[in-house]
Amino acid sequence: MARAHNFFAGPAVLPLSVVEETRDAVMDFAGIGVSIMEISHRDKAFDKVVAEAQADALSIMGLSPEEYAVIFLGGGASMQFAMVPMNFLNTKADYVNTGEWASKALKEAKILGNAVEVASSKATNFNQLPKNIKFSGDADYVHITTNNTIFGTEWKADPNVGSVPLIADMSSDMLGIKRDFKKYNLIYAGAQKNLGPAGVVMVIIKKAWMEAKAKQNLPSMLKYKTHVDAGSMYNTPPCLPVFVVGRTLKWIIKEGGLDAIQARNQKKAKLIYDIFDAHPEFYKGSVVNKEDRSLMNVTWNLPTPELEEKFIAEAKAKKMLGLKGHRSVGGMRASIYNACPVESVELLAKHMEEFYKANK
Ligand SMILES: *Cc1c(COP(=O)(O)O)cnc(C)c1O
Numbered sequence: 001m002a003r004a005h006n007f008f009a010g011p012a013v014l015p016l017s018v019v020e021e022t023r024d025a026v027m028d029f030a031g032i033g034v035s036i037m038e039i040s041h042r043d044k045a046f047d048k049v050v051a052e053a054q055a056d057a058l059s060i061m062g063l064s065p066e067e068y069a070v071i072f073l074g075g076g077a078s079m080q081f082a083m084v085p086m087n088f089l090n091t092k093a094d095y096v097n098t099g100e101w102a103s104k105a106l107k108e109a110k111i112l113g114n115a116v117e118v119a120s121s122k123a124t125n126f127n128q129l130p131k132n133i134k135f136s137g138d139a140d141y142v143h144i145t146t147n148n149t150i151f152g153t154e155w156k157a158d159p160n161v162g163s164v165p166l167i168a169d170m171s172s173d174m175l176g177i178k179r180d181f182k183k184y185n186l187i188y189a190g191a192q193k194n195l196g197p198a199g200v201v202m203v204i205i206k207k208a209w210m211e212a213k214a215k216q217n218l219p220s221m222l223k224y225k226t227h228v229d230a231g232s233m234y235n236t237p238p239c240l241p242v243f244v245v246g247r248t249l250k251w252i253i254k255e256g257g258l259d260a261i262q263a264r265n266q267k268k269a270k271l272i273y274d275i276f277d278a279h280p281e282f283y284k285g286s287v288v289n290k291e292d293r294s295l296m297n298v299t300w301n302l303p304t305p306e307l308e309e310k311f312i313a314e315a316k317a318k319k320m321l322g323l324k325g326h327r328s329v330g331g332m333r334a335s336i337y338n339a340c341p342v343e344s345v346e347l348l349a350k351h352m353e354e355f356y357k358a359n360k
């Protein structure tokens with residue numbers, strides 16, 4: 001089978017080896033004679049899948065299992081927008097509004113309590129990250145969105161929020177960039193951008209803080225503690241998506257961990273951003289500050305909508321898919337997640353140079 005060059009924003013490209021391992025497990029899981037979709041989640045072979053995924057995730061992030069727990073939940077990142085404030089918003093929470101997903105997180109928190117928008121780049125259509133943010137200092141937590149999938153900005157450095165717990169939606173750059181993960185009390189990431197298929201969200205949580213601060217009077221399914229105490233097996237987890245995430249984590253380790261993954265992502269992103277910088281009047285990058293440019297989602301416009309359509313159609317003829325920008329912003333977006341091969345990005349860069357020469 002010929003694989004297309006996949007630039008979809010999510011669900012998105014997975015490592016070919018992971019797709020193949022999943023295909024095999026869909027037929028026969030671990031030589032047991034049943035599919036990964038047909039085995040009890042209480043079977044010890046599946047226990048092993050969950051336990052290894054938890055251990056591998058922590059080891060990649062350099063976190064200790066004594067301090068942090070990893071759980072796999074349904075409901076997507078959008079469910080976390082509500083679960084975070086349900087569990088941790090008492091008097092006040094600080095939200096940094098850097099895009100559509102950040103806005104949705106803020107909206108949910110406002111339904112549940114006093115969520116304060118401490119900074120926003122909405123006035124410039126989220127084409128940059130807010131600088132010199134004034135945090136409250138006494139909030140229950142600060143919430144950020146590390147990578148803004150739709151607008152193409154990314155926090156390269158982890159913010160300093162003092163002793164206030166830091167919470168991040170890392171859905172679209174989870175394990176694509178090195179971070180000081182110890183700075184975070186809670187991290188969540190919908191799998192379908194950089195980790196696996198849709199249907200599961202990975203949550204990493206600092207256990208002592210959860211024990212001390214999480215509200216208890218909540219429905220069981222909406223309490224982090226329920227899932228942490230049950231080792232992420234309180235109810236039937238999304239077994240197949242968890243399996244795939246587990247294989248992706250092993251792939252990351254095999255590739256050399258976050259150092260190697262980040263280096264490759266930087267190399268891929270540079271191939272495209274260099275073209276913006278060479279032809280700024282033609283390839284109009286949406287992000288104004290170079291330091292905010294995402295390694296994962298590269299966004300731009302061409303001089304006219306007609307040229308944009310032509311660019312996308314010609315790319316499609318070369319088997320490059322998913323380059324249309326999000327419906328809310330238009331233009332173009334290349335999502336070049338961990339599993340997007342360097343060769344795909346090289347082909348896109350070549351297409352950009354050729355298209356520039358033919359249409360400038
Ligand atoms: C895609 C995305 C979401 C939404 O994820 P769902 O799984 O569809 O709920 C939230 N945050 C970010 C940063 C995203 O990229």
